[in-house]
Amino acid sequence: MKKLLIVTRWYLPAVKSGGTVRSLIALVDRLKDSFDIIIITSDRDLGAVEPYKNIEFDTLIRKDGIGIIYLSSINVSNMHKYMKMINPDILYINSFFDITTQSIMVLKLLKLIKADIILAPRGELAFGALSIKPTKKKIYLTIYKLLNMSKNITFHATSKEDLSDIKKIFPSNNIEIIQNLKEENKNQSILPYKNRDSLKIVFISRIAPVKNLHYALSILKDTKIEESLIFDIYGPIEDKDYWLRCQQIFADMPDNITISYKGFVEPSMIQSTLGKYHLFFLPTKGENFGHAIVEAMQVGLIPLISNKTPWQDLESFTAGFSLSLENPDSFSTAIRKVAQFDNEEFLIVSENVKKYITQKVNSDETLEKYKIFFNK
Known part of the structure; x- marks a missing residue:
């Protein structure tokens, strides 16, 4: 041996x-x-x-x-x-x-x-x-x-x-x-009911420049949308100066968007935490795999990610969005699209997402x- x-x-x-x-x-x-x-x-x-x-x-x-x-x-x-x-x-x-x-x-x-x-x-x-x-x-x-x-x-x-x-x-x-x-996800999560007038979005990653949280916040701030949005942030604060930069964007958010920092989440609790949301938002500058992305897809969340990950063909499978960071408007369009989903439309895409990641991993x-x- x-x-x-x-x-x-x-x-x-x-x-x-x-x-x-x-x-x-x-x-x-x-x-x-x-x-x-x-x-x-x-x-x-x-x-x-x-x-x-x-x-x-x-x-x-x-x-x-x-x-x-x-x-x-x-x-x-x-x-x-x-x-x-x-x-x-x-x-x-x-x-x-x-x-x-x-x-x-x-x-x-x-x-x-x-x-x-x-x-x-x-x-x-x-x-x-x-x-x-x-x-x-x-x-x-x-x-x-x-x-x-x-x-x-x-x-x-x-x-x-x-x-x-x-x-x-x-x-x-x-x-x-x-x-x-990646260990298989054998547990099933029941995602929250999706109404047309609301959307629950989550970011789970280290708070560091490479994960691009400030980009996500800027997209939300500039997205013209009437629906009620919740954006919850989870992850350890690795770069305090960068976190302060992100917090400054919070102050300019429209009234219909609620931003909350939920702190660090234990790895054993990530799946149950993800199960509270509809959309996983991570416009990362680069991932060689992206464990949080994979877990989100295994749970059935719709991924909204950059094209700097291995998961670049999502649109071909109607299984989410893998977009260029040079086109911020495309992220806004994706958010508006998912926000307009009713529960039936959401569940169809959610199933596509789970099938996609099962085939890939x-x-x-x-x-x-x-x-x-x-x-x-």
């Missing part, structure tokens, strides 16, 4: 760090009988000052069929220590810019890593992601290329868009495309691709 070392900044019990953790949970759960899996991760959640409670740090813990090491300090020395101790066959890195990856790249330059390296950028090389704090990223990429750090690295893309983004920067590297694993087939990928 091959030894697979997964390096990720966040893993269970982390709940605030977005889709990568959830992708890895599904992957580890499905692969742990086929590989000896060990995870190296940090000792705290995204944005947390204090480390996790009741967890032993800087030692290998065996639990639920896998090994986990929670590092109290992420640096080259610690990474080398545990890399040497584990001696993996495959090293699977889950970020391009994170300190965990930077530490491993130093070890690679020093020729201290023997394992095959697979790197999943997790959408960090998308144009929208690179445009956030671009100077530091450009400097890092320049150094990365000058030192030829990408030599002998296989990149893992999770969508055609992700593949294209990686290929633009690293055209000579081997890139494998395999969709993220094939866990068994994807699992076999991962087994082959990590066994090469």
Whole structure:
């Protein structure tokens, strides 16, 4: 059995760090009988000052069929220590810019890593992601290329868009495309009755520039509509300055639009939370998968998203809207259209959405691709 070392900044019990953790949970759960899996991760959640409670740090813990090491300090020395101790066959890195990856790249330059390296950028090389704090990223990429750090690295893309983004920067590297694993939604949600004169909209994501909440708020503010709209926002505030920018838009909202920030929602409660709404609104600047989008579609919400995700053919299936951020009027038109739906019209599209995502996410087939990928 091959030894697979997964390096990720966040893993269970982390709940605030977005889709990568959830992708890895599904992957580890499905692969742990086929590989000896060990995870190296940090000792705290995204944005947390204090480390996790009741967890032993800087030692290998065996639990639920896998090994986990929670590092109290992420640096080259610690990474080398545990890399040497584990001696993996495959090293699977889950970020391009994170300190965990930077530490491993130093070890690679020093020729201290023997394992095959697979790197999943997790959408960090998308144009929208690179445009956030671009100077530091450009400097890092320049150094990365000058030192030829990408030599002998296989990149893992999770969508055609992700593949294209990686290929633009690293055209000579081997890139494998395999969709993220996603556990099936076996529970059924009863969505709220849809009246023609009202619409319940939800945003669930991190409050950060790449998720484009301010764009969504601006669209709502400028949409000329008589129906009553509710727009509820869920997610951890990752960027406080950006959140203040979003709040400033609240003040100018028309009287028929109610905006509420509902705070962070636990992953285990996302499905039941989504079941309170009709429309899922996420005009993101880039997603390599979009777990919240997928969950919303599995519940039956109509997605209103940008075309910066893998789910770009929604209109062809009458299963929602995947629109260009350069055309804000198209988002307004979509909102007005859904607001005009009665319950029967809403349920027809809702069923289309569920059929669409069921066809697109094939866990068994994807699992076999991962087994082959990590066994090469």
